[in-house]
Amino acid sequence: QVQLVESGGGLVQAGGSLRLSCAASGSLFSLGATGWYRQAPGKPRELVAAVANDGSIIYGDSVKGRFTISRDNAKNTVTLQMNSLKFEDTAVYYCRLGVAGYAYWGQGTQVTVSS
Numbered sequence: 001q002v003q004l005v006e007s008g009g010g011l012v013q014a015g016g017s018l019r020l021s022c023a024a025s026g027s028l029f030s031l032g033a034t035g036w037y038r039q040a041p042g043k044p045r046e047l048v049a050a051v052a053n054d055g056s057i058i059y060g061d062s063v064k065g066r067f068t069i070s071r072d073n074a075k076n077t078v079t080l081q082m083n084s085l086k087f088e089d090t091a092v093y094y095c096r097l098g099v100a101g102y103a104y105w106g107q108g109t110q111v112t113v114s115s
Helices: none
Strands: 004-007 011-012 018-024 033-039 046-051 057-058 065-071 079-080 090-099 102-103 111-115
Touching: 004 090, 018 033, 018 090, 018 111, 033 065, 033 079, 046 065, 046 079, 057 065
Parallel strands: 011 111
Antiparallel strands: 004 018, 018 079, 033 046, 033 090, 046 057, 065 079, 090 102, 090 111
């Protein structure tokens, strides 16, 4: 069983920065792909960024060059550094871990960017 706990959301002005963190319980974290998704009201959940267990990284097109994802397998954490935030980045951000054929999700953290 894996539990994911996100932290770091909040309210920020456009152009500002936030750092999201996700801590995973258990011993499976280093075996899987982990990342961040987001969902804005009335929109489907979308990929923000993900990092595989081999270290390869992908970003959603809308965040390339602004967001940076990193993982620390020793601490069972994945972090999303968000810079140059835009109003359209406003959403609930979810941490995800895919491992052993199953997807685990965090409870989500709200990010609100004021224009």
